[in-house]
Structures are given as structure tokens and as C-alpha cells.
Amino acid sequence: MGRVKSAIPGLDELIEGGYIENDVILITGGPGAGKTTFGIQYLVGGAVNFNEPGVLVVMEETPSRLIRDSWRFGWDIEKLVVQKKIRIIYANPFKYTRFVKTQESSTVSIIAANKNTGDIFKQIQAEVEAIKAKRLFVDSITSLKLSSDNPEEIRQVVSEFIKNLEYLDCTTLMTSEIYGRESFSVEEYLSSGVIRLHVFRVGGGRVRAIEILKMRGVKHDDTLHPYEIQEKGILVHSTETVMNDEISIFETAGAR
Numbered sequence: 001m002g003r004v005k006s007a008i009p010g011l012d013e014l015i016e017g018g019y020i021e022n023d024v025i026l027i028t029g030g031p032g033a034g035k036t037t038f039g040i041q042y043l044v045g046g047a048v049n050f051n052e053p054g055v056l057v058v059m060e061e062t063p064s065r066l067i068r069d070s071w072r073f074g075w076d077i078e079k080l081v082v083q084k085k086i087r088i089i090y091a092n093p094f095k096y097t098r099f100v101k102t103q104e105s106s107t108v109s110i111i112a113a114n115k116n117t118g119d120i121f122k123q124i125q126a127e128v129e130a131i132k133a134k135r136l137f138v139d140s141i142t143s144l145k146l147s148s149d150n151p152e153e154i155r156q157v158v159s160e161f162i163k164n165l166e167y168l169d170c171t172t173l174m175t176s177e178i179y180g181r182e183s184f185s186v187e188e189y190l191s192s193g194v195i196r197l198h199v200f201r202v203g204g205g206r207v208r209a210i211e212i213l214k215m216r217g218v219k220h221d222d223t224l225h226p227y228e229i230q231e232k233g234i235l236v237h238s239t240e241t242v243m244n245d246e247i248s249i250f251e252t253a254g255a256r
């Protein structure tokens, strides 16, 4: 079984060398935990270090903001788009559409997706095939949940989307948010792997800790390890652990 490098220093050793090829892996965490950075690092790292093209699906922020924020870490997404190593799809989330600026100021080509989940998937599939992408990053699937007020319908939409992603010939990372101490979400059950980014309050400061919640078919580590967001991106301290009796900022924030 092939393995796909995470491009996050310190992470691959916790999961027997990398993600299992073609799996769908979920990255969850509270606001500002580093979910987007985690996924962009995966795409850029793949394109630059392993010559593996990637597709980026932006559902939450705007692509230009994401490109701008990536500059901070020295990641030149625009150059990678020009080199055809990365393609960007901008899929406006359903209910936000009328509030979101539709004009993109980015200089690189951005593919605008339709609003319908099935159409978004077809577009993803087309772009993945067009550049023979080995990596896909969807940020974030939380917006799919805004498509309906009916929990059953939401479950259906999310589950269909994830199942479709499983058929693609590429390894997918996707993000979703966690609010308060809610029970496990549908995407956590359906994904092959779940990585959680915790932010704990320790004294006056914060400690970031990463946890491999599950990784099907992998003998993965199950302790909490500190991670940092540094100048060059995310770094996991795989030989250090974090005591989980510290209080998580987001897990004590109260349910939504």
C-alpha cells in the first residue's frame, strides 16, 4: 500500500510513514487551530518536494486571502498554479453566497464552481483528472452543512460528498470545524482518518496539541503531541507529549 507524505515535519512518524494512498483524511479543530495551514502545507509540500500536483478547493475564505496568507510561510501558490502543479476551485458556500464578494482579485486562474454539491464534486473530479492530481485539499466541508436545516439532509449531503471523494485517484485532506463539546460529527465517522488539532490553555498561554483520533488500517500513535505554527509552517514534536488534563479552550467553550 502506497504512502503519501504529509509534508508536516514530525507527523509521518506517528502514522507509519504517511497517509494511505487515496484515503480521505479529516482535519478538525477550533478557530485558528491551523487547519488551513495544515492542508496548504500538504499541497505545497507535495507539489514542491514530491512533484505531486494538487487541487485546492476553497469553500470558506476567498482564494486570494488564502494565497496571501500562504505568503507568510514562503509558499508561492500563484507560481505553482502557473506551473500547473496546483489548481484552485472556488466553491462559494450556499447560504453565504449573497454576502461573499464574487469578484476575485487574484492574478491566477481560479475555477468557479457551481453551488450544488454534486456539481462541485464533478468539477473537483474534472480538475483532478486534468492535472493528474495526487493530492486534494478541501477547506472546509463545514460549509456543506449550511446547505440545509434538516440534520438528515445534511448527513446525506456530507456522506455523499465524502463517498465521492473516496473514488478519486488521489489522497484527500479536508477540514471541518469543531464547536464546543459537541458529539462526534458525521464526517468524523465517515473519513478514513481523523486528525484533531487541539488548543489548550496552560497558565496564561496556549499549548497546541495534535491527536490522531483514527487512521484506518494504520497502527498510529495515540498520545497528544505538541505542534507549533512557525515561520515555515506547522511542525509536530513527535517525541514530546502533552498532558491532556489541561483545559482545551475550544472544548470548554460550550456547545453551539
Ligand SMILES: Nc1ncnc2c1ncn2[C@@H]1O[C@H](COP(=O)(O)OP(=O)(O)OP(=O)(O)O)[C@@H](O)[C@H]1O
Pocket: 029, 030, 031, 032, 033, 034, 035, 036, 037, 038, 072, 177, 229, 230, 231
Ligand atoms: N507566521 C506565523 N507564526 C506563528 N503562528 C502563525 C503564523 N501565521 C499564522 N499563525 C497562526 O495560525 C493561525 C491561523 O491558522 P489557520 O488559518 O491555518 O487556522 P484555521 O484552523 O484554518 O482557522 P479558521 O478556523 O479560522 O479557518 C493564526 O491564528 C495564528 O495563530
Ligand SMILES: [Mg+2]
Pocket: 035, 036, 037, 139
Ligand atoms: Mg481555516
